[in-house]
Amino acid sequence: MSRSFDLLLVGVMLLNFLVLGTSRIRVCIQAAALQGVLLGLLPLLVHRSFDWRTGLVAAGTLAVKGLVIPSLLLKxxxxxxIRREVEPHLGFVASLFLGGIGTGLALLFAGGLPLAPEHDGSLVVPASLATLLAGFLVLTTRRKAITQVVGYLLLENGVFVFGLLLLEAMPFLVEVGVLLDLFVAVFIMGIVLDHIRAEFSSLDTERLAELKE
Amino acid sequence: MPALVLVALPFAAAVVAALLRSDRARAALLPATATLHLALTAVALLHRVELKPGVWLQLDALGAVVLGVLSGLFFLAALYAPGYLALRSDRPNRVFCVGLLGFLGGATLLVLAQHLGLMWVALEATTLSTGPLIYFNKNPRSIEATWKYLMIGSVGVALALLGSLFVGYAAYLGGHDVSLVFRSLLDEAPRLSRPWLRAGFVFLLVGYGTKIGVAPLHSWKPDAYGEAPGLVGMLLAGGMTSAAFLALMRVYRIVAAAGEGAFARELLLALGVLSLATAAVFMVRQRDLKRLLAYSSVEHMGLLLIGVGIGGAGVFGALFHLVNNAFTKGVLFLALGNIHRAYGGKTLDEVTGALRRLPLSAGLFLAGFFAVTGSPPFGPFMSELTILTAAFSAGRLLLAAAILALLAAVFLGMGGTVLAALQGEPPPEPVREAFRDTPSRTIPIVLALGVVLLLGLTIPAPLRSLLTTAATDLGGKGLP
Structure with missing residues (x-):
């Protein structure tokens, strides 16, 4: 794992904080898109030599995570x-704070897990877990359906980062898993978003609160 | 080869359903496909062969149990479907039929998959194909339920993927040829990296546990089961949950083979008891009958985890309970579907005196209630007894006492709502045009109840040996 690889991972982690700390939905989507682009570059740096399969994963990730899904969400x-996330269940400062704690815990947890010699010292595991946690935080504390989808995207990105460790050893699992999951899930969510809009003429999940005990 | 046909059949039928123009033809395609699937399943169960190493689609004992349940349950649902869809002929059923068949295909693939990654893909397929089924009623309540189902389900599936990757990394660190085929993972289990395996199991437990719907990961369940049509509720509560349970068991087997079984069993027990307690609390004064059934599903999934967590004959009890629970849920959801249609509602505000308004369906619902709460002579009584006996003989007296107390609480809580709905005078004016019990709407329920009753009286020898083999594979043992 090279130095530029770890730098990209730091970028991925910083973008988590951008999503956690902003109320502007456009910024949220753009940060997730940029994170998608960084993720698309990562597979190219895992391999010493370039081969077409890695190229495919990189191009697919870049296109789907960096372009297709963000533009669907922007549309x-x-x-x-709607432009802003209003009154989330957890404030933006508190979200940032929790995100920071989550990143710290991710570093701690990753330190307890053994790594193969070729992965030693890389930031993959903490970056993956920190992104996963940030996504989970956004998903559970925001009210707008679009922001929740961004949270889900981040969560998926976290899984993808971990998949990089296994890209060479078990390409099938990583490629199929990450891309299929992401594309199909967001495709379906796009349809549901559409129906929510038609039904409630807004994308506020607060209106989805009829089913309760 | 038969395995491939079993998986391909429902998917091919789904494509045909998408292309057909007539709603009635599409509805008729369901029982046709289901019959063929059941016949193929019977052939596969009767001619089980030794597992071959390296093959991704095969039927082992555990798979055979769940495949039989799945195919049988889908057959009953498909018998019921044309009559139901004829009632709802005001809305197109293309997406609904494609979703049902897609679910059958995905779940069959899940059961047959002998590869960690393929199994995960199959679970994803079943999740996505069931989303539109919950949305069939196309009203604000059902879209809310669908949104929660897809959101929570997708997070669960994503965490399961991460867990699978962790297990993959455990194998990678263990050296040797990295393969995620279960057979080779089992053979290499002692060499897998323990910390990664434990972390992977936790993520997979959360991920697949969300799909199974055990507390505290069950929050989508009352909404989804509450808003979905009865026959979808039946397939989710009996089919989807059983398939997800199988997925968790496949992982559990690897973890146990690696020597971390005790760690895993403690986690299973904790979630199981919590599920039982959650169900008992939320069933009290529950006015919505379908949500009541959802909490019943949480309860019974908890019992499955408890059975495996106890070990020994408890594993046999859990697998036997899986079969019983699936068919009992068939009785309950279909009978309640009829009641729902007759009253135009599913809460105690609308439903009273169902035994007078709809004697057959309500009578079957009552029988289903006694079965699901573990009353003799029905199957769940036998399997719950097996699990309890295993708890006693393992010396876990406190656990056994807790289970007994919670089961009693569930019986009382559920009974209060069910009896209030069935007894008394029906409201004077039928809300819709008179809905009566017809053979096409009641025969599937009678068949399901027949299975539950038969299993309570005797376990057929082939099923018994199948359950024993599956339980032994999972580190348990058969009935003494």
Whole structure:
């Protein structure tokens, strides 16, 4: 694992904080898109030599995570005319704070797990877990359906980062898993978002609160 | 080869359903496909062969149990479906039929998959194909349920992927040829990296546990089961949960083979008891009958985890309970579906005196209630007894006492709501045009109840030997 690889991972982790700390949904989506682009570059740095399969994973990730899904979300955002996440269940400062704690815990937890010699000292495991936690935080504390989808994207990105460790050893699992999961899930969520909008003429999941005990 | 056909059949039928133009033809395709699937399943169960190393689609004993349940349950649902869809002929059923068949295909693939990654892909497929089924009623409540189902389900599936990757890394660190085929993972189990395996199991437990719907990961369940049509509820509560349980058991087997069985069993027990307690609390004064059944599902999934957590004959009890629970849920959800149609509602505000308004369906629902709460002479009584006996003979008296107390609480809580709905005078004016019990809407329920009753009286010898083999594979043992 090279130095530039770890630098990209630091970038991925910083973008988590951008998503956690902003109320502007456009910024959220753009940060997730940029994270997608960074993730697309990562597989190219794992391999010493370039081969077409890695190229495919990189290109696919870049296209889906960096371009397709963000533009779908931006379009949904324009259609319903919402710009800001208002009154999330957890404030932005508190979110940042928890995100920081999560990153610290991820570093601690990763320190307790053994790594193969060729992965030693890399930031993959903490970056993966920190992104996963940030995504989970966004998913559970935001009210707007679009922001929740961004949270899900981050969560998926965390899984993808860990997959990089196994890209050479078991390419099938990583490629199929990450890309299929992401694309299909967001595709379906896009349809559901559409129906929510038609039904409630807003994308606020607070309105989805009829089913309770 | 038969394995491949079993998986391909439902997917091919789903494509045909998507292309067909007539709603009635599509509805008729369901029982046709289900019958063929059941016949193929019977052939596969009767001619089970030794597992071959390296083959990704094969039927082992555990798979055989769940495949039989899945195919049988889908057959009953498909018998019921044309009559139900004819009632709802005001809405197109293309997406619904494609979703049902896609679910059958995905779940069959899950059961047959002998590869950690493939199994995960199959679970993802079943999750996505069941989303539109919950949305069938296309009202604000059902979209809320669908959104929660997809959101929570997708997070669960994503965590399961991470868990699978962790197990993969455990194998990678263990050296040797890295393969995620279960047979080779089992053979190499002692060499897998323990910390990664433990972390992987925790993530997989959370991920697959979300799909199984055990507390505290069950929050989607009352909404999804509450808003979905009865026959979808039946397939989710009997089919999807059983398939996800199988997925968890496949991972558990590897963890146990690696020598971390005790760690895993403690976690299973904790989630199991918590599920039982959660169900008992939320069933009290529950006015919505479908949500009541959802909590019953949480309870019974908890019992499955407890059975495996106890070990020994408890594993046999858990697998036997899986079969009983699936068919009992078939009785309950279909009978409640009829009641729902007759009253135009599913809460105690609308439903009273169902035994008078709809004697057959309500009578079957009552029988289902006694079965699901573990009353003799039905199957769940026998399997719950097996699990309890195993707890006593393992010396876990406190656990056994807790289970008994919680089961009693569930019986009382559930009974209060069920009896209030069935007894008394029906409201004077039928809300819709008179809905009566017809053979097409009741025969599937009678068949399901017949299975539950038969299993309570005797376990057929082939099933007994199958359950014993599957239990032994999971480190347990058969009935003494």
């Amino acid at each position: 949904a955002m324009r259609d319903v005319q």
